[in-house]
Amino acid sequence: MKSLRKILFYLALTISALIFVYPFYWMVIGSVSPESEIGNLTFFPDSLTLSSYSQMFDKIPIGGAFINSIIVSLSITIGVLVFGSMIGYALSKLVFKGRDLIFYIIIFTMTLPFQITLIPQYIIMVKFGWIDTYLALIVPYLVNALSIIMFRQYFKTIPDSLIDASRIDGCNELQIIFRILWPNSLPAIVTIGIITFMASWNEVLWPLIVIRDESLMTMPQLVTLFSVGGRADSQLGVKLASAVMLALPIVLAYLFFQKYFIQSMASTGLKE
Amino acid sequence: MINRKKIMPYLLVSPYIVHFLLFVSFPVIFSIILTFHKWNIISPMEYTGTANYIKLFSDKTFFKSIGNTLIFLVIHIPLQIIIALFLAEILNQNIKMRRFFRGAFFLPVIVSGVVVSMLWQQLYGFDTGLMNRVLTAVGLDKVGWLIDPKIAMPSIALMATWKNVGLYIILFLVGLQTVPVQYYEAADLEGASHWQKFFRITLPMINPTIFMVLILSTIGGFSLFIEPYIMTGGGPLNSTVSAVLYIYKQGFFYYHMGYAATLGLFFAFIILAVIIIQKKFIEKNN
């Protein structure tokens, strides 16, 4: 009986895995199939072609969008790590008036739905003249409440004695953060870094609002507009090619760092 | 002489203070002010009193969009919890290649919603979509996944489940692993069946995880935007317009900034209300 159950389990898992993976396979295969065959495609096309990709590169500046996404996501990730650790450190290890108040404010703002702040944030961008600049994409995301909370939580587990010792050695606060805490907080940094990078890479609503100039669009934004607008000339293969390009960087990163990705996402849940 | 030691903490948290003032408190205050005005960005702001609120309460499409979002949540969340729990429970058994399966399930989670929407738009295609081809291959009728007003939003809910369930499988796995093995061993001694163990031991122990999943997916579900934007544009017959999509259209397509701010404020209250109700429900059951 037990082995029958085991077989059923493996069957359920395999079918499920197929359900989750096959559509991506279809997408990749479709992007290298000739246009006329995509409608009938199941496992393998009769012929392979790269024309969808060459057409896509002709029509939209996907390389530029990729670079934009890299710049934006890296900047945001670095900013979140730097600021998050700075503020998390202050909240966890230093004693000063207003510390708890700030902590509660941070928690409270995490519950605020973004739907309220969307329009005024756009208007701020307009007034600052940041529309169609990288600043609009990066600055609002540099300080992230979740990262502050997570850093604070993690730093609390680092013994005070370590910090006190470095103070005696003459380190100032910033040196403490970056020279002492960071090397001892690699799990937290990797976790927060991955979550932040992924979230900012996939962010599309905000770029749609503040970026109109194509040379500054991020990759998901460009692909969205390509899919929804008329530029693809209703060519399915080209749309699939752009989707593959969009998915590729993150999937590659995922394949290499799978363990860290999954760990990161799991730990956010635990913190709630 | 400024006492460096005393100033330091404030310097360190200053980025947050700036961020809070600029991107949290100012927007909220300005948002409220904006609801009493009419503004299309290029002309000066015009004071209109409560006109936006009156318009909101007679806006059938806005309430339909909220209804659509609720339909989405009501289908998507239970489906997701059941499937995630089911697969997590299986994975929790002594399974080989667990890493491989876990990796496969998690794949849709990391990929951009844009990719998933474009992909499923093709799968759901009436004529040449994979879903309908599978149906006709087994002799069933084609389904108007995205063109039937009654089915379009459920189709999007199904796709959202596919995309996110991997994350919740992971979360449930973590939760399942916190159940002490002794409980199961004790139950085995009493001759409990697999189902009995599941309902009497597992479920109650992972209640916290279930409720966490509930809240996370509710918050996520309320921000439904890019999927209907790409797949249906809100149609057919406005059955897939989510609240955020409608607010986006009012603000960034028609440039009714004041009205869009009003809608956003109202919707934010609804979200907070739902979350508070859920939290109260959780506290009661604990």
Next chain:
Amino acid sequence: MIKKTFIIICLAFISLLNSCGSGKTTGNKLLYWCSNNTDEINFAKVRTEEWNSGNPAHPVKYQPVPEGRSSEEIILAAVVGNTTPDIYSNMWQGDVEAYAQAGVLVALDTLPGFHDFIYNRCDSAVVEEITSHDGHIYQVPWKINPIMLIYNVNIINDLGLNGPPHTYDQFFDASKKFQKDLNGDGYVDQWFGYSEVLVTWWQRFFDFYPLYLAASGGAPLVKDDKAVFNNVYAVEVFRFLQTLYRRKYFAKEQLSARQDPFLAGVIASRFTGPWEIAHAEKFKPKGFQYEYSTMPVPDGHRGPVYTYGDPKNIVIFKSCKDPVSAWNYVKTLIDKEGDLRLLEITNQLPRRKELESDPFFSSYFSKNPKMKIFAEQSKYVRGTDASPVLKEVFDLISQEYEACVVYGQKSPEQAVKDASDAVDLLFIK
């Protein structure tokens, strides 16, 4: 030390990011934004070079509109960010009223010589169409692309018809004859005509709106802040389209996802403009013949057949420091020589009166006979009504269109009335 370097790096980074925007500086030259259509860029190049050689004191620099989601978006971003060009030639007529009311456009009728020039080029109906609510004129008509009926000549002959259908009844008759289920799978495989069932507001420019103009002799949709389309013409158009979909003479599936259905013979006709000619000439199969005809009208229709012209107009932004020179330059784009070059380089029609009869242009039309019918149609072309909420009007009409025409859930009378009521709500202060 760390802190100082950190701050310096941050400042450097920020200033770098700030400069990576889309900045445009042209010194004292007038800046002209043309569309990014290759032919139109060519046209801009030719006319600008001619102007610059003759007017060195007032140089003009042309530049294609920056790439973006749509040129309307780009212009809005420029207006909001105070980075508008001096002259812009791709302004959709429907957008002008909102910008005029916001005070960002130059009132062209205040410029010397405008009055004579405009009446020389356009007839009074057109001038009235482009006049704003406040009596001023903020745009000058440049070009149109009239929507007409393109049809497959061979199919019409094979069906034994006398020519393309001109009335709704003739259209139904031709559709019935052409409708076939070729492979016996229970689904229709060829349709007489096609229009996308998208609910997007601008899709109506390719079905409802030209048909409405044709049926009503060019009647407006909104006038004096009221909806004025709740009439027998709009109802007839809705009924016509609803019947076409109900009888499956038009396909509800998106045919354009595969290859061009018209060139493939899957559909026999389509509502489209002159841009289709270049595409058809490039990709048509051997022996394929096509012509254009006027939009179908209700049976019993009297008078000329109007249509929608998708007008693009030229505007001068208030940010321009030398509007008089700007206007002088614009004149060279739209005087007779300019209009002829427009035809020759881009194959798009200038919005000029008497185009089909003026001998100045006759050599072009004899070389391009397919364009002749558009020149004749240009007498009976309408743009859009001057209203700052035009997009919403079409959006509301589109929603009723979807409910009535595509899903058959409402009667045409009810749908048109509901659309009209919804539009009236827009204007309530």
